Amino acid sequence: MEGVINVLKPPGMTSSDVVVWLRKLLKIKKVGHTGTLDPGVAGVLPICVGRGTRLAEYITEQGKAYIAEVTFGITTETQDASGKVTKRTSPDLKRSDLERVIPSFQGKVSQIPPMYSAVRKEGKHLYEYARQGLAVEIAPREVSIYKLELAKWYEGEYPRAILEIECSKGTYIRTISHDLGQALGCGAHMSYLVRVRSGPFKIQASWTLEEIEEATGLGNYAFLLPLTAGIDLPQVFLSAVRGNAFRHGLPTKREWVKSSSEGSEPFVQVIEDGKLIGIGIWREEGLFPHKVLI
Known part of the structure; x- marks a missing residue:
C-alpha cells in the first residue's frame, strides 16, 4: 500500500492525531503528514502512505x-x-x-x-x-x-x-x-x-475521515492517490534500461530522456513504465538521481 491521501482535517485534531488514526485504520506503520495544521484549523492535509513518506519533503515545499x-x-x-x-x-x-x-x-x-x-x-x-x-x-x-x-x-x-x-x-x-x-x-x-489547497491537492477533492473509514470497510481505496499526484514537478520518462541505471545511481544523457516539459525546473519526477521511480535533478551532463524510490 502506497500513495497520497488528500485528507480533510477536522478542527480539534492535530496533524499527528490524523496520522495515528490512519495507521490504525490502514494497518500500516509508514504514514506521515506533509506539514502541520494547528488543531483548531480545518482543511487540506496531504498524508503520505508507504513509500510516499519519502516524498513528503517535496509536497511540503509546495504553495x-x-x-x-x-x-x-x-x-x-x-x-x-x-x-x-x-x-x-x-x-x-x-x-x-x-x-x-x-x-x-x-x-x-x-x-x-x-x-x-x-x-x-x-x-x-x-x-x-x-x-x-x-x-x-x-x-x-x-x-x-x-x-x-x-x-x-x-x-x-x-x-x-x-x-x-x-x-x-x-x-x-x-x-x-x-x-x-x-x-x-x-x-x-x-x-x-x-x-483550501496544499500543492496540487484541493479541498473540493478531499476526503473526510468518515468517508475514508467507510470506503476502507468496503475494500475501496479510491482515496489513495498515486505518488505522481502529490508532486507538482515536471515528469521525465526513461526506458527500462535507463530506469535500471537510474535506480543504481547512474546518470542519463539528455538525449536519452523523454520529457513532458521544457521548463527550467531542476528537479523532475522520473517515470519508468508508468511508475514513479524517483526524483531526478538536471545537471549540465544530464539527468542524475536525487532520490530513488525503487
Missing part, C-alpha cells in the same frame, strides 16, 4: 491557499482565537481602510513567527519559551504572499474580514492577521482558518 477570517479590534497572545485576549478596542474601521494596506502585504515580505509556534530556537520550540513567560529574540524570515484578496467585509463593533490567501510554505496566516491589525492601528487576530 498553500487559505480562507481566513480576521477580527479587528481584538488582539490575542497567540494571534488567533485560541489565545488569551490582551487588548480590546472598538475601531472606526472601514472596508476601504483595509483595502488600502493590503497591497503592502503582497509579494516577498518579512515575517516574524509568533511566539506560540513550533519554530525552534536553540533546540526548543518557541511555544515552550512562551509558556514559561520567557521573551526571546525571533529572527524574521522571508515568505511569499502570491495572493491576498478581501472577499467579504462585515461591519460591527469588531469588524470582520474574509480573506483569500495564497502563499509559500512556512507562512503564518495568524501573523498576517495580527500585522494587518497593527498596520491599521487597532489590533486584530485570526478568528478562523481553512486551508
